[in-house]
Amino acid sequence: MKTYLVGGAVRDALLGIVPGDRDWVVVGESPESMAAAGFRPVGADFPVFLHPRTGEEYALARTERKNAPGYKGFVFHADPGVTLEQDLARRDFTVNAIARDADGTLIDPFNGQADLKARVLRHVSPAFAEDPVRVLRAARFMARFAPLGFSMAEETLVLMRSMVVAGEVDHLVPERIWQEVRAGLASPRPSAFLQTLRACGALAVLLPEVDVLYGIPQRPEYHPEIDTGRHIEMVCDMAAHLAPGDALIGFAALLHDLGKGLTPTDQWPKHIAHEHHGLAPVQAVCARWKVPSEYAAMAAHTCREHLNVHRLQELRPETVHDLLARIDAFRRPERVAQLALICESDKRGRLGMTEDSYTQGSLLQRCFQAALAVRAADLPGNPAGPAVGEALRKARIEAIAAAKEL
Known part of the structure; x- marks a missing residue:
């Protein structure tokens, strides 16, 4: 059985990056011969098999032909006559179209190694346009x-x-x-x-809601980068820096300023109430992409609350309490740290401010911890019924007030 390591594992090894999952291509075999060798078929659309010992994926070398619009409009052909070069030719980028033989020899018919050295992402063939x-x-x-x-x-x-x-x-x-x-x-x-x-x-x-932000000005005293689209890019990069690999933080960062795209031009560069105007487009994006509920919830909370967090020192204790209640912090405590991170990304995702400190994030978490420490069992007077909720709110507000004075 002739097998080749292909794709990202080869590319990353050449870049000096620790490879992730390994993908293999098998040449000269059929589904029947693979099954006879103990491989378990798992591919629904084309022949893919799991190795009987390692569990890694082995796919038969194949070609593909476009027969309908979209990314599913393909007919695949796999038989023992399909060559490795034909299989590599259907791949997207030259840097992903390099194979490695069992003895370490690289097969690189599309000069992917040269593009790796030049740090260029280039399509393999015009067939790229079919997907x-x-x-x-x-x-x-x-x-x-x-x-x-x-x-x-x-x-x-x-x-x-x-x-x-x-x-x-x-x-x-x-x-x-x-x-x-x-x-x-x-x-x-x-x-x-x-x-x-x-x-x-x-x-x-x-994502027209973000595309429209490019070219929309902001007040330079708060946003030296001025352009709202550029600000969104900087906020997303800062989120990736502060919370590496956390797509939830990144998604909320991406959508937090959508309201600025709805500001009338005669009000530029101010964006009055953009935190409220942005809620409708945030909800539209989440519905269109069928975004998971927790991502959608955090995006909406961030859009609505980010200005409140930025001016947390100025807020009354009861306003801070109600902010925490709106994000459902007492049942979802992880949201407090998430919101603090996203707001820090927003504040530091600005030209010349990337190294600034952000004390509001730690203040928000300190206020929350103080409020969370208040227990209904410890309330004075042993209130009962509906009075418990109001007494708990009052005690939590007092705890937040004390925390703000620290």
């Missing part, structure tokens, strides 16, 4: 590899633009979009994800 998911994958790879100096090949960007114009991106289903967006936001440089999508026109199709 709209590859637009999102390109953006995700840029979010991952931009810190290593990678850029997008101009001819690949041109091809991606043509895919958007042709309407291929319109056929992406919400679940697939969300899968790639979440991965992009969990990458080291989410700004590269947004920049790549915007450069090919896909951001306007997939």
